[in-house]
Amino acid sequence: MNTTPPHLAHRASRLAAALPPAAPDGAIAFDSGHASPAVLPDLRAAATSALGTHRAETLQYAPRPGLPEMRRWIAEHMRADGCAVTPDEILVTNGAKHAIELLCRLLLDEGDAIVVTAPTYFTAIPIFRSFGASFVEVPQDRDGLDVDALRDALEARARDGLPAPKFVYNVPDFHNPTGVSMSLERRRALVALASEHDLYIVEDSPYRSVRFDGESLPPLKGLDTDGRVFLVGTFAKLMAPGLRVGWVAAPAPIVARLVQLKADGGSCPLTQRIILEFAKDGGLDAHGARVRATYRANRDHMVAALARELPNATFDVPEGGYYVWLALPDGVDADAVAARARDEGVIVIPGSKFFARADVPHPSNLLRLAYSHASADEIDEGVRRLARAAAAVREAAPALAAR
Amino acid sequence: MNTTPPHLAHRASRLAAALPPAAPDGAIAFDSGHASPAVLPDLRAAATSALGTHRAETLQYAPRPGLPEMRRWIAEHMRADGCAVTPDEILVTNGAKHAIELLCRLLLDEGDAIVVTAPTYFTAIPIFRSFGASFVEVPQDRDGLDVDALRDALEARARDGLPAPKFVYNVPDFHNPTGVSMSLERRRALVALASEHDLYIVEDSPYRSVRFDGESLPPLKGLDTDGRVFLVGTFAKLMAPGLRVGWVAAPAPIVARLVQLKADGGSCPLTQRIILEFAKDGGLDAHGARVRATYRANRDHMVAALARELPNATFDVPEGGYYVWLALPDGVDADAVAARARDEGVIVIPGSKFFARADVPHPSNLLRLAYSHASADEIDEGVRRLARAAAAVREAAPALAAR
Numbered sequence: 111m112n113t114t115p116p117h118l119a120h121r122a123s124r125l126a127a128a129l130p131p132a133a134p135d136g137a138i139a140f141d142s143g144h145a146s147p148a149v150l151p152d153l154r155a156a157a158t159s160a161l162g163t164h165r166a167e168t169l170q171y172a173p174r175p176g177l178p179e180m181r182r183w184i185a186e187h188m189r190a191d192g193c194a195v196t197p198d199e200i201l202v203t204n205g206a207k208h209a210i211e212l213l214c215r216l217l218l219d220e221g222d223a224i225v226v227t228a229p230t231y232f233t234a235i236p237i238f239r240s241f242g243a244s245f246v247e248v249p250q251d252r253d254g255l256d257v258d259a260l261r262d263a264l265e266a267r268a269r270d271g272l273p274a275p276k277f278v279y280n281v282p283d284f285h286n287p288t289g290v291s292m293s294l295e296r297r298r299a300l301v302a303l304a305s306e307h308d309l310y311i312v313e314d315s316p317y318r319s320v321r322f323d324g325e326s327l328p329p330l331k332g333l334d335t336d337g338r339v340f341l342v343g344t345f346a347k348l349m350a351p352g353l354r355v356g357w358v359a360a361p362a363p364i365v366a367r368l369v370q371l372k373a374d375g376g377s378c379p380l381t382q383r384i385i386l387e388f389a390k391d392g393g394l395d396a397h398g399a400r401v402r403a404t405y406r407a408n409r410d411h412m413v414a415a416l417a418r419e420l421p422n423a424t425f426d427v428p429e430g431g432y433y434v435w436l437a438l439p440d441g442v443d444a445d446a447v448a449a450r451a452r453d454e455g456v457i458v459i460p461g462s463k464f465f466a467r468a469d470v471p472h473p474s475n476l477l478r479l480a481y482s483h484a485s486a487d488e489i490d491e492g493v494r495r496l497a498r499a500a501a502a503v504r505e506a507a508p509a510l511a512a513r
Numbered sequence: 514m515n516t517t518p519p520h521l522a523h524r525a526s527r528l529a530a531a532l533p534p535a536a537p538d539g540a541i542a543f544d545s546g547h548a549s550p551a552v553l554p555d556l557r558a559a560a561t562s563a564l565g566t567h568r569a570e571t572l573q574y575a576p577r578p579g580l581p582e583m584r585r586w587i588a589e590h591m592r593a594d595g596c597a598v599t600p601d602e603i604l605v606t607n608g609a610k611h612a613i614e615l616l617c618r619l620l621l622d623e624g625d626a627i628v629v630t631a632p633t634y635f636t637a638i639p640i641f642r643s644f645g646a647s648f649v650e651v652p653q654d655r656d657g658l659d660v661d662a663l664r665d666a667l668e669a670r671a672r673d674g675l676p677a678p679k680f681v682y683n684v685p686d687f688h689n690p691t692g693v694s695m696s697l698e699r700r701r702a703l704v705a706l707a708s709e710h711d712l713y714i715v716e717d718s719p720y721r722s723v724r725f726d727g728e729s730l731p732p733l734k735g736l737d738t739d740g741r742v743f744l745v746g747t748f749a750k751l752m753a754p755g756l757r758v759g760w761v762a763a764p765a766p767i768v769a770r771l772v773q774l775k776a777d778g779g780s781c782p783l784t785q786r787i788i789l790e791f792a793k794d795g796g797l798d799a800h801g802a803r804v805r806a807t808y809r810a811n812r813d814h815m816v817a818a819l820a821r822e823l824p825n826a827t828f829d830v831p832e833g834g835y836y837v838w839l840a841l842p843d844g845v846d847a848d849a850v851a852a853r854a855r856d857e858g859v860i861v862i863p864g865s866k867f868f869a870r871a872d873v874p875h876p877s878n879l880l881r882l883a884y885s886h887a888s889a890d891e892i893d894e895g896v897r898r899l900a901r902a903a904a905a906v907r908e909a910a911p912a913l914a915a916r
Contacts, residue, residue: 169554
């Protein structure tokens with residue numbers, strides 16, 4: 111076959127391209143959730159131990175729910191963070207996106223609605239779309255997801271005779287792309303509203319441990335008393351993205367059903383054991399401190415560069431995570447700026463990619479900038495290039511408008 | 514929530530438990546597709562290089578289709594095996610079952626029929642069921658899948674106004690569980706029939722390189738001239754199951770669509786690079802020779818033990834792969850023997866697990882015995898235990914019948 115069979119076209123055409131095209135050589139990457147090269151851990155000793163002492167475990171098929179020791183480690187890590195979970199409430203997955211996919215397979219039927227913030231994590235959008243989900247968008251502010259607006263939306267759906275959404279998807283800590291963390295009051299209100307309307311909550315929490323300032327607030331999972339919050343975690347930000355080990359924490363009967371849908375012969379025991387070997391004796395805690403110090407410095411550097419180079423753009427300084435959510439001034443079109451920025455040699459993602467619904471208007475002047483991957487010099491130079499791109503678009507705009 | 518929500522029950526209840534319960538301590542495992550502990554490779558040097566020289570690659574997100582070098586390696590490996598594929602026709606997956614799952618996501622709608630042999634690979638059955646597939650079972654003989662019977666079944670469906678099956682799933686080399694390899698004539702006939710009826714073929718080929726005797730025949734993919742064979746491969750049997758790296762070879766437009774459904778941030782680059790490091794300079798070829806020598810000796814050992822201990826049972830000596838498909842004499846019930854064997858301390862899988870359809874009768878005297886994992890001494894002792902279990906069931910049978 112030289113062309114795609116027409117009867118398959120509908121499947122993949124639902125999926126927006128989830129990742130931007132590869133960056134040109136020499137471009138500075140403000141687009142990716144990659145780790146800083148400065149904080150990639152040295153895992154050689156951990157791997158040598160995993161492939162020597164633990165060879166019979168790491169090279170055979172593993173238990174599908176995860177290595178027992180890994181499930182215990184994750185449960186303990188979560189208990190220390192205020193979530194009363196047991197190892198049988200943990201499912202190890204091939205990264206966090208695999209956890210989201212499994213939850214979709216379990217929970218969604220074609221045409222089901224789910225609740226997302228506007229904006230939301232852009233890589234999750236095509237996953238949800240591939241299951242035929244429709245989107246209920248709710249706004250957020252500096253306190254996170256607007257729970258009152260969600261209540262109104264749920265009540266409006268009920269009045270219209272529409273079925274309730276299946277779940278609320280949210281990133282309550284250092285939200286992607288906005289960097290916002292939900293206030294305690296909002297967290298409590300969201301969990302209570304979910305209980306009242308019998309909704310599940312998928313709490314996607316990759317950045318929780320990457321906090322620079324302010325006070326850590328309980329995960330939604332820690333406020334949940336009736337087992338309706340499913341927390342998705344990952345070692346991508348704790349250690350390294352390439353390990354592809356994530357997890358979902360959910361009531362044991364849900365985990366048992368997710369295991370049945372997890373048709374993979376067990377997630378890779380080698381990478382699980384490497385993580386356990388690296389984490390023991392405080393290794394992961396020490397690494398986490400290095401990661402936070404590096405990203406805090408990167409954030410400070412980017413904040414200073416933006417204040418210097420783009421004084422008319424506005425943003426809130428994130429207390430953690432990887433991203434600055436930048437509002438360009440005067441309705442400058444962010445898609446045009448992102449395209450121009452690519453020509454200037456810096457890659458950013460326009461805000462338009464982060465809105466799940468294409469059929470309602472959204473602000474067009476927003477950009478997500480990742481400070482995680484670039485060095486201090488790259489941040490300085492990248493922001494300068496971005497400022498040139500924004501200036502060029504502003505100058506061109508009146509001419510375009512006059513045509 | 515302390516119980517499973519009723520509205521979720523239908524999803525997982527479709528899935529038979531795919532794996533048997535864990536073996537009791539001291540039991541001999543003839544049930545698993547695990548590798549022999551004697552041939553688990555030493556990957557420490559490969560991992561040290563992967564995590565040192567290649568750190569920026571192995572610890573960051575990887576390209577979703579796979580590392581370019583891995584796609585080239587697999588394409589070259591397949592070209593040497595008679596399949597004219599290019600790297601853009603290769604998708605790297607999280608093991609072979611992930612490849613099967615992605616193909617199901619692309620190809621199947623709820624209620625679609627697929628063609629499987631009776632018996633078929635028992636771990637694939639729950640994957641297909643989880644997508645709501647129904648099964649067209651076709652028999653096989655010593656030449657593999659009975660293509661004439663498949664033609665009759667397709668024509669009968671057409672006469673009955675039923676839609677054509679979406680694909681044929683088969684393991685043409687060292688079939689799981691029967692060990693049969695398709696003859697060249699049957700391979701040609703199957704590919705031609707698929708073309709005639711516009712069916713896809715999913716060629717699951719984990720054991721192809723584990724041949725002890727006889728002549729290697731072309732893969733179905735190598736006989737395919739119109740891009741309808743999707744070959745699923747894996748490093749589980751070439752190197753080690755725990756690596757969780759597999760692939761699918763399919764026309765580039767199909768690969769592009771599978772990539773869109775592959776919501777995982779790229780398969781683990783660390784395990785891909787470890788494989789490449791181990792494979793270079795002939796490392797994988799040398800390892801493959803050791804694997805074949807070990808499994809040939811294990812097979813010979815099991816064949817001798819079966820002839821000695823179970824002279825009334827019959828089987829064909831497999832020319833490769835992991836399994837003997839044993840027919841017990843005189844209608845002895847294999848489910849009862851497998852249960853009794855567990856008590857005796859040897860784990861085998863009764864043939865009943867390998868039939869996709871529960872609504873039609875199948876032979877009840879069959880067992881699958883894996884010789885891959887056990888040592889020579891374990892094979893001797895395990896077959897003795899199995900013989901005791903079979904004798905006990907035969908002795909008990911008249912008493913049971915008389916009740």
